Amino acid sequence: MIRLVNAEILKLRTIRTTWVLLLVAVGLVGLIAVLFVVHSVDALSGSGIPAFGSHAWARLILGLSGSGEDFALLVGILCVTSEYRHGTITPSLLAEPRRGRLVAAKLVVSLIAGFVFAFVLLVVVLAVGIPISAAHQVGASVILDQLPKVAPGVLLATALYGLYGAGVGALVKNQIVAVASALAFSLVGEGILTLLAPEVGRWLPDNAAAALTQSTPESTLGRLHLLPWWEGALVMLGYGVVSAVVGVFTTVRGDVT
Amino acid sequence: MSENQDRTAGDMPTIEVRGLCKRFGHVVAVDGLSFTIVPGKITGFFGPNGSGKTTTLRMILGLVRPTSGITLVDGVPYAQLPHPKRAVGAVLETSGFYPSRSARDHLRVLCAMSGIDYSRVDAVLAMVGLAEVASRRAGGFSLGMRQRLELASALLGDPGALILDEPANGLDPQGIAWLRGFLRWYASQGRSVLVSSHLLTEGAQIVDDVVIVANGRLLARSTVAELTASLPTYVRIRTPEAERLANLLASAGIRVSYEAYDVVLAAGTNTSVVGPIIASHGLVVEQMSSVGGTLEDAFLALTGGGAWPAQVPGQWAPQPAQPGQWGPQPAQPGQWGPQGAQPGQWGPQGAQPGQWGPQGAQPGQPGQWGPGGGGTRADSDGGSQAGEWYQPR
Numbered sequence: 014m015i016r017l018v019n020a021e022i023l024k025l026r027t028i029r030t031t032w033v034l035l036l037v038a039v040g041l042v043g044l045i046a047v048l049f050v051v052h053s054v055d056a057l058s059g060s061g062i063p064a065f066g067s068h069a070w071a072r073l074i075l076g077l078s079g080s081g082e083d084f085a086l087l088v089g090i091l092c093v094t095s096e097y098r099h100g101t102i103t104p105s106l107l108a109e110p111r112r113g114r115l116v117a118a119k120l121v122v123s124l125i126a127g128f129v130f131a132f133v134l135l136v137v138v139l140a141v142g143i144p145i146s147a148a149h150q151v152g153a154s155v156i157l158d159q160l161p162k163v164a165p166g167v168l169l170a171t172a173l174y175g176l177y178g179a180g181v182g183a184l185v186k187n188q189i190v191a192v193a194s195a196l197a198f199s200l201v202g203e204g205i206l207t208l209l210a211p212e213v214g215r216w217l218p219d220n221a222a223a224a225l226t227q228s229t230p231e232s233t234l235g236r237l238h239l240l241p242w243w244e245g246a247l248v249m250l251g252y253g254v255v256s257a258v259v260g261v262f263t264t265v266r267g268d269v270t
Numbered sequence: 271m272s273e274n275q276d277r278t279a280g281d282m283p284t285i286e287v288r289g290l291c292k293r294f295g296h297v298v299a300v301d302g303l304s305f306t307i308v309p310g311k312i313t314g315f316f317g318p319n320g321s322g323k324t325t326t327l328r329m330i331l332g333l334v335r336p337t338s339g340i341t342l343v344d345g346v347p348y349a350q351l352p353h354p355k356r357a358v359g360a361v362l363e364t365s366g367f368y369p370s371r372s373a374r375d376h377l378r379v380l381c382a383m384s385g386i387d388y389s390r391v392d393a394v395l396a397m398v399g400l401a402e403v404a405s406r407r408a409g410g411f412s413l414g415m416r417q418r419l420e421l422a423s424a425l426l427g428d429p430g431a432l433i434l435d436e437p438a439n440g441l442d443p444q445g446i447a448w449l450r451g452f453l454r455w456y457a458s459q460g461r462s463v464l465v466s467s468h469l470l471t472e473g474a475q476i477v478d479d480v481v482i483v484a485n486g487r488l489l490a491r492s493t494v495a496e497l498t499a500s501l502p503t504y505v506r507i508r509t510p511e512a513e514r515l516a517n518l519l520a521s522a523g524i525r526v527s528y529e530a531y532d533v534v535l536a537a538g539t540n541t542s543v544v545g546p547i548i549a550s551h552g553l554v555v556e557q558m559s560s561v562g563g564t565l566e567d568a569f570l571a572l573t574g575g576g577a578w579p580a581q582v583p584g585q586w587a588p589q590p591a592q593p594g595q596w597g598p599q600p601a602q603p604g605q606w607g608p609q610g611a612q613p614g615q616w617g618p619q620g621a622q623p624g625q626w627g628p629q630g631a632q633p634g635q636p637g638q639w640g641p642g643g644g645g646t647r648a649d650s651d652g653g654s655q656a657g658e659w660y661q662p663r
Contacts, residue, residue, distance in 0.1 A: 016383070020379055100365055101365075103365040104366075108355055109383050270324075270334060
């Protein structure tokens with residue numbers, strides 16, 4: 014199994030898409046962080062943005078690294094579906110004919126990939142937030158002090174998002190369908206569902222992950238009671254593992270022609 | 271290594287197929303196929319397009335689940351092999367490469383999955399002549415280079431058996447010649463080679479054994495020598511005096527048939543017999559050739575390709591001596607023969623020289639070709655191959 018996990022890591026490392034996704038995530042989160050920090054310097058009280066230099070403000074900056082969740086979702090989906098899209102599933106299954114093990118390795122590697130994405134993005138927000146804040150007489154310690162409170166949640170949530178993506182990929186092996194439906198659900202569908210039925214919404218992936226990061230500002234979703242963090246983690250794990258297991262016994266099991 | 275012990279284990283079959291069936295919806299792709307592949311030989315897996323060859327190979331490799339029946343590699347199903355890449359290397363047509371991954375990384379990934387040392391990567395790349403392009407993205411490879419890369423990946427585990435599905439596709443003539451030599455060398459080491467093809471010309475020269483299938487059923491399983499020995503040879507003579515020649519040959523006790531109104535076929539004889547008869551009567555002959563006895567003939571005969579025209583379109587020909595009575599006996603009479611082919615339907619309208627298929631019966635749809643109708647011997651012979659032979663004037 015370790016052999017397969019190493020092989021899957023090598024697969025992700027040797028394709029361009031992984032690096033492009035990471036680069037885009039870094040660029041996007043970096044840009045948002047710059048805009049946010051610069052804007053928050055002059056933000057008036059009552060605008061909804063916590064006061065510049067406050068603890069809540071520092072947590073908000075660090076929480077921007079949680080934007081990597083959707084990128085982790087994509088990496089997880091691609092980890093499975095690109096094999097079908099490019100026909101590498103044939104040589105892969107020749108090397109490892111036990112399909113359940115192959116999918117299991119992909120779940121593990123997507124989890125790792127999500128973790129790595131979150132780690133890189135945390136470094137990015139620190140690299141952006143600390144110098145700009147320092148220029149406005151707010152020391153690095155203000156942000157760094159909040160790191161232990163935010164980082165674990167972000168790392169775990171993003172990692173679980175990667176695993177969830179791999180599960181989706183195993184269930185829907187058509188890459189375009191999988192990416193489109195997962196993104197549409199994550200970015201639009203979950204929000205609508207949460208508005209309509211908050212009691213259901215809190216069990217959806219995005220809000221389960223939010224339970225980990227505690228990143229959702231209470232002012233915007235005041236009515237929503239997030240799950241306890243550990244429940245959120247189990248729910249995310251459940252989405253990934255259940256869809257992967259269903260996938261192994263349905264789509265992945267099918268003939269490779 | 272245990273693999274080496276297996277290789278020297280004698281006649282234990284490397285690959286075994288027992289009662290294999292596969293249905294895709296209503297289409298029966300493989301229908302009760304059984305055969306074994308033994309080490310030290312190159313086995314040709316021949317059959318027309320759509321006869322179930324690829325599906326069979328994919329079932330052996332665990333990629334396609336049989337509807338019924340089993341496939342064994344070294345005595346166990348593929349998925350239960352402890353080291354699949356060391357047991358079998360496969361070159362399949364639909365295998366893909368991640369476009370932005372280099373050839374070397376593609377092979378490294380497979381090494382990592384199979385627990386094979388990375389040092390094998392450059393070794394196999396050198397074997398197939400891709401060492402210089404190892405760092406290039408596989409997405410930019412030509413068809414021939416992809417085929418070589420595929421072969422390289424098959425060789426990674428130094429396997430005891432090689433399975434190749436239409437390996438000559440995309441290879442240039444040098445590549446094909448090289449592949450022949452390579453497969454011969456591979457088999458000579460006591461390993462098994464199973465190579466599928468719909469073309470006999472490239473395969474006939476190197477195979478020891480043949481498995482011939484059509485419509486998912488086994489038509490023949492034997493050595494090349496056995497198969498071709500059973501075939502009669504014949505002489506084809508193009509002459510404006512066809513009727514006179516036919517009568518002369520018939521009176522000499524030679525069975526005669528017509529391929530066209532000016533082409534006479536003399537069965538079971540050769541040019542050294544026919545030549546003197548022609549000369550002694552001063553006949554004009556435009557062309558004379560000796561035909562038959564090759565693997566390709568056997569293949570065409572078995573698959574209803576009709577190398578043996580026995581029926582003559584009445585409007586063109588005088589009375590044939592013994593129409594339809596000669597020709598090789600089919601292995602399983604009645605199970606083969608293109609459907610719908612009728613004597614007399616063939617002729618210029620279906621002529622597509624060089625193609626297989628019942629052009630006369632269904633012009634322009636060679637893909638529908640195949641045994642499985644209940645055609646009789648004479649039907650299939652008359653109809654199926656006529657287009658290749660008949661030259662309208």
